[in-house]
Amino acid sequence: MKEIRFHGRGGQGAVSASNILAHAAFLEGRYVQAFLLIGAERRGAPVLAFTRIDDKPIRNRSQIYFPDYVLVLDAELANFVDVASGIKPTGTIFVNSDRDGESFSFNHKAQTVAMDVTSIALKHGLGTSTSPIVNTSVLGAFARISGEVCLDALLQAIEETAPAKPQENVRAAKEAYEEAEKWMTKSNIKT
Amino acid sequence: MKEIRFHGRGGQGAVSASNILAHAAFLEGRYVQAFLLIGAERRGAPVLAFTRIDDKPIRNRSQIYFPDYVLVLDAELANFVDVASGIKPTGTIFVNSDRDGESFSFNHKAQTVAMDVTSIALKHGLGTSTSPIVNTSVLGAFARISGEVCLDALLQAIEETAPAKPQENVRAAKEAYEEAEKWMTKSNIKT
Amino acid sequence: MDDEIKYKNVKELPPMTVSTGLMLVNKTGSWRSLRPIIDEDKCISCMICWKYCPEACIDIVDDKPVINLDYCKGCAICAEECPKEAIEMLEEGK
Amino acid sequence: MDDEIKYKNVKELPPMTVSTGLMLVNKTGSWRSLRPIIDEDKCISCMICWKYCPEACIDIVDDKPVINLDYCKGCAICAEECPKEAIEMLEEGK
Amino acid sequence: MRLTLPEQELMSSGHKGCQGCGGVMAMRYALKALGEDTIVVIPACCWTVLEGEFPYTSLRVPLLHTAFETAASASSGVRAALRVKGKDDVNVMAWAGDGGTFDIGMQALSGAVERNEDFIYVCYDNEGYMNTGIQRSSSTPYGAWTTTTPVDAFEKAHKKNMVDIMVSHDIPYAATASIAYPEDLIRKLNKAKSIEGAKFIHILAPCPSGWRCASNQTVKLARLAVETNVFPLYEVEHGKYTINRKPRKKPAKEYLSLQGRFRHISDEVAAEIQEQIDAGWEKLLKKEKDSME
């Protein structure tokens, strides 16, 4: 089973992201679960969402304490929230940031990957510069980096479940996927 | 234990009568209980009330099925309601009526006593000819005939608990008591 | 709907409290201590008594009011409202 | 009332849900993605920004508005309402 | 012989209403107006008890007894069911006392009127909780005795103005009616029937037991209430007030003095009541005038 945690702000789409990811994995024939830790969060406040992916039915309905992946939609959050909490030593933290992954020193074992997908999202007209909607772009990058879902499934999932602008989101995700590809080649990372 | 049942109509004061009787017995140092069988009765409709009197605390809280006395406040009721129901063979049925006791043939064993106390009540200004308030007068007569409570206790009880016109009610009860006395002498009944 | 209904035991009951008979079984004439008597001579058949009777117990028979004493409770509204004072209230049992 | 409250276990709790501390412990500055910057030169101390700030986080210091960034959520109302356009909203982290 | 009301009786004899009950008369008339294709919803009130006892009923139309506060909300459900079944020719009449309307059923009513449910809500008003033995409601008039407003602390609040409140809800039709004027009452119910949406009819229905008067005074009191302007007859269609009767005004005392519940009031209180009635009447006249403009 793979467990993924999303960090975002109220209104940024972290919850949709967890659902879309689950949906994508479902399209690949896997069992999935996506949920949120609600604290009746308001617009702007930090929120958490989760996805579980497995090859057999998922019956565990308790929360995720030790994620395999952490996806941070807004790098600013990392200043206030312990985004690396519980991350498995073998895990990956993905941060949407134009800074370098290494500059975030969350956890000595888990690897940190940083990529600026905000610009991608904005390019496709998702949100505004002050509140970009980056969730699908993050997923695109994540799909490539983690290899947990294939691009086609992801794009189909976005098309089927994005709350608005499906095509724009699909395009953004695709571009982010490709950017991640480049980034990996550049960083010499294989999966 | 003595068990008494009252028959009246909604608005005629049968319930007060059962309370006053209980109160009188209480003043004589006895244990008492008074209650009603409510069917959400409306003005004019037949109603039932009950009194229990005993020398020890009364714990039985079920209804009275086999009364020692039945007091009928309105003789007309006898045409529609089985006022003699369950009366003990040794019991007494008192009917407020200007007819003769014998003319009521409720039950072969129990004795039936009839007396017109309506006129007494009216004389003392209790109610109107179309709706006389006879409850205290009935109790006055009952006190004499049954000997279950003494006149003084009854009068005190009336004074303390009558919902209105205490003095008039006291006088009516007293007169009814005296009338009953006469009636008993006349009928050659001793208690 | 007008007949008396006698359930003998739980098996005969409907599943819920559903009333299928009419209260006509309840002869409210027993409540009466005053009995209305219509003076046919005075009556002009205006049917005001019929109109106001809360028991709906004044029948119209041959264009005349006829009180159904099975149900009349003796409220005396008819007597009060009759424009011809054609209704008198007598004490029951007298 | 302004301090942090740390209950360690049930025995330290009050008997019911009673709040005795202030939400000042909750530094809502972390919610902000835009940061208001007051241009002191433009500012005329009208205090309209202070008046409308939903966070009550603009302090009055020496008759001038000073934004407490611990709490400012970056809603930009102050900037919008300032008659002198003396407040600019900058992206956080930039 | 000419009958001024429909002859059909949809309320049977044998019910358990008190002698001379005004609330019973109100139902008799309402059903005469609405006819057989009517479903009645009754929350807790005198009508709950007087209507019948399992397995008997005194209505020849379908009747749903429901919880005290739910006349309007349960009726909404009935209407929705009829709508979904395509039965659009059936009247839904909610039938509640003043307690069930002014007090505990207020919110359900407000909500249903806001939704503009297609139903006729009738409040038969006996100015108190009579079924439980004469307690005050917010319909109890100033000055009245009830068991919860004993004579040394008689009712001090003024009767809530439900018709006005309904009008403030933009109800298509609201009206007052009286059991002393059955023809008018029936006309109003017929009009209500013809209007789509929520309708509110407020019927004054004297209660001999609670008003402490003789059982033969019901109609007389209801009539006096109109003739003294204690309870004016009027209707409001889409905000337009029409006063149906502008009587040559009788003094309130005529009305008050017949009722035991006002027996305790002093001359001053009686004068106050008279003033209030006069002021209320003026206000109503003004509303009529204002709304005509």
Place this chain on the structure above:
Amino acid sequence: MRLTLPEQELMSSGHKGCQGCGGVMAMRYALKALGEDTIVVIPACCWTVLEGEFPYTSLRVPLLHTAFETAASASSGVRAALRVKGKDDVNVMAWAGDGGTFDIGMQALSGAVERNEDFIYVCYDNEGYMNTGIQRSSSTPYGAWTTTTPVDAFEKAHKKNMVDIMVSHDIPYAATASIAYPEDLIRKLNKAKSIEGAKFIHILAPCPSGWRCASNQTVKLARLAVETNVFPLYEVEHGKYTINRKPRKKPAKEYLSLQGRFRHISDEVAAEIQEQIDAGWEKLLKKEKDSME
């Protein structure tokens, strides 16, 4: 520097209201008006959640959280307790959303006003159930999208007129207010404080999250609501209407177009809305005039 509002802050920073929340501003002003000797009662609404979390609060006055439908009834209890303890100088302020006022708390409010409880009932109106994620309430205006009135079946009912309903209850004082006009708002709360009995203040408090607008538009929208006559500022003292502001009217479109919740509306619907606003304004002018006579 001259402050137009009292300086004292009885609402602290650190609360959890959304960025730019109008409801938060409303409370800030209300407490500035009423001061420290105030007990606040809050039923379920956004304020329940944003106010704080055990063991923290953002109010420096006593606050009782209570069930959704009980703002007015729980406040009645608080007032009774104060009265029995002889503490007559304490304000009791019920603070509820539009859902808690127009809908589920309607009856408790109606009852409390009927009893003329000595309290100030404030409804901060964001025109929907925002705490649960933007569902319609009976305050939601015609034309608006909410999650229960989706764009293909947008809200069709008109906003319930709570002030009128309160006036029909003979309330001593009722007023509208706006977070764009805090001085007026504070004046009204001060007036409410000075009047014995029940007071109702209806504050329009835009909600960026639910109205689908930028967080910096709150004050602007509230101002536009007044300037377009969508939400006129007026007060009613013992039935007398006074309009506090008669703006040179702006077109409603200016107001509507800033809000995502109206994005779907066609020109026809927009025109309808404009008509309704105009009609409402005329009606209000007439009420003012009529009630002055």
Place this chain on the structure above:
Amino acid sequence: MGNHAAAYGAKLAKAEVVAAYPITPQTQTVEKISEMVASGEMQAEFIKVESEHSAMAACIGASAAGARAFTATSSQGLALMHELLHWAGGARLPIVMTNVNRAMAPGWNIWSEQTDSLAQRDTGWMQIYCESNQEVLDTIIQSFKVSEKVLLPTMICLDGFSLSHTYEIVDVPDQQLIDSYLPSFDPEYKLDVDNPQTFGAMNSPDWYYEMRYQIHRAMVEAKSLIIEANKEFDEIFGRSYGLVENYRCEDAETIIIASGTIASTAKDVIDTMIRNGTSVGLLRIRSFRPFPEEEIREIAGKAKNVGVIDRNISFGHEGVFFTETKASLYDLPEHPKAFGFIAGLGGRDVTPEDIEDMIRITASGDADEVTWYKLKDAGVVVTK
């Protein structure tokens, strides 16, 4: 009558705020209090609310603001309060209420049945079932004492009509003695402008669980406080009740468990049967919340057969007292046979003969687990 006993109890306890709404068969309590407040005999604010829901809300507000609050209701009214019963319990407000037990509609039925109050057993209210009007009055006074110590509300239950409308002798104690027994209410936590605090805010999973535990713990602790309050009451007034009443259960082979007026009537039956040589006793449950688990175990655990009379039904299972009794006897090494009887629903009279019959069935040790006693079923014995 019981309703007046309740009113006098509230008066003697110096309830400061009363918010109540009439309902048969509780109405006379509201009426009597109105009267006493109107005449000045009782110094309280009486809020004439528009529903029971608002009655409880007003009591909550008043109690939170530090006033002693009282209300009274029955059946539908109690049910209408349900959400706020949870509220009062969760808020730890020592409100005292009498509930006249009445059957729930539909069909409408105004007579005695305890389903109404038993259906509130999870709301955090203490529940005391009385068998006499004296007990009603005394319990109100005791309950304020206990409630205010443990910060939990108490519901005092009396059977409709058979107590509420029954006149009997009730000693109305002297106010001064009551005052010496029951101190005035001065809670540490309350709405107070001089010490502003917020009550009932969001409580996340961090501490909510512990808050709930505290409610539970307080109610468990109330057991000894109820006993203590009774003892103290006894010393002054010569009357005491306890959590349960052990009526001649010593060495009884058969024990019948009942509450309210059925228990009262049963005492006569027990006396007669013992006189006739049957080994039988009555365990009257007075406090149902807190649940007197230990007491039941101790008293009924030794019997051979236990019969539980339930004037209530939890549809789809069995009588509530029966379930909870069995559960409390569960872990005894050897436990009695238990039989449940559903009886007296909707005011069906339970006579001494009926009780004797149920005792005999129990004593036989051979019956269905649950019997719907005297179900009109053409003589067929009916079990669940």
Place this chain on the structure above:
Amino acid sequence: MGNHAAAYGAKLAKAEVVAAYPITPQTQTVEKISEMVASGEMQAEFIKVESEHSAMAACIGASAAGARAFTATSSQGLALMHELLHWAGGARLPIVMTNVNRAMAPGWNIWSEQTDSLAQRDTGWMQIYCESNQEVLDTIIQSFKVSEKVLLPTMICLDGFSLSHTYEIVDVPDQQLIDSYLPSFDPEYKLDVDNPQTFGAMNSPDWYYEMRYQIHRAMVEAKSLIIEANKEFDEIFGRSYGLVENYRCEDAETIIIASGTIASTAKDVIDTMIRNGTSVGLLRIRSFRPFPEEEIREIAGKAKNVGVIDRNISFGHEGVFFTETKASLYDLPEHPKAFGFIAGLGGRDVTPEDIEDMIRITASGDADEVTWYKLKDAGVVVTK
């Protein structure tokens, strides 16, 4: 998410009247239904009531008039309906409702706990607790079938957030297949101007008792109908649930009893523990009303130790499942030791590790009768 599964369930069941009110964490059901009705995808009247109380009242009116009625709520909303829950049960109206289990205020808490619905267990509603969103959807359809046969309403419970807000794979069956499974609602008794009848009139002690018996009897009969409805469902859709789920209890020495999502999580734990040699099984209670007494007896009666996990508390006594389980095992000749665990109140997470721990405590056969599991009490084990 579970809330959408509920909405689709209602749609597939062709609910004709929906009257509902939003509340966290149920809101999305109301929203989804609004949407589907607005778009014409669902043919129903949706009444946007002003409170849950009116929601239930409207459902009562609609159902009495012969329409299939559905609603959804949670916690405070459910509690506000309480009087009308009794009404719907007493009136024998086959309304179906989903309740998202959430803790009761105060303090406000929107997270999972089952006290809200368990506190309704005496109202005459059937209660089914689900462990997955598929089960929620399927159960709505099954419940209309059963409800309409026995004329009783059903409440379907799902844990707040952990089901209501959890996205997972749900098979939405074909409408035609559903139609073949679930016939349209055509009740014999209803408000009908062509056959006027009166519902819910005064019912005196003469027959009220028998009416109550019938409700009870109908619910007991529902047991076999639930099983049947599941079987039939299984034949068409290949899924079946039953009154309880016996998860690897055969010959298990230790059996843990749980419901809802805790039971779901427990399955993983059981598998692991069995793999590691522990003799353990899970009895998941699905139908709490009607109460599956026989099933519990049969499955759990043979174990040595039984642990009951309650995500609820009946203050002053213990967990509701624990009480009722013990009561149902009471008259077995030899019965297991029983241990109660209060866990997960107010959304406190119950992890696989926690469950394993509770199983171990149970298996040890040596623990306090009731444990407040993981109470923050500085390591002290806390018992009731």
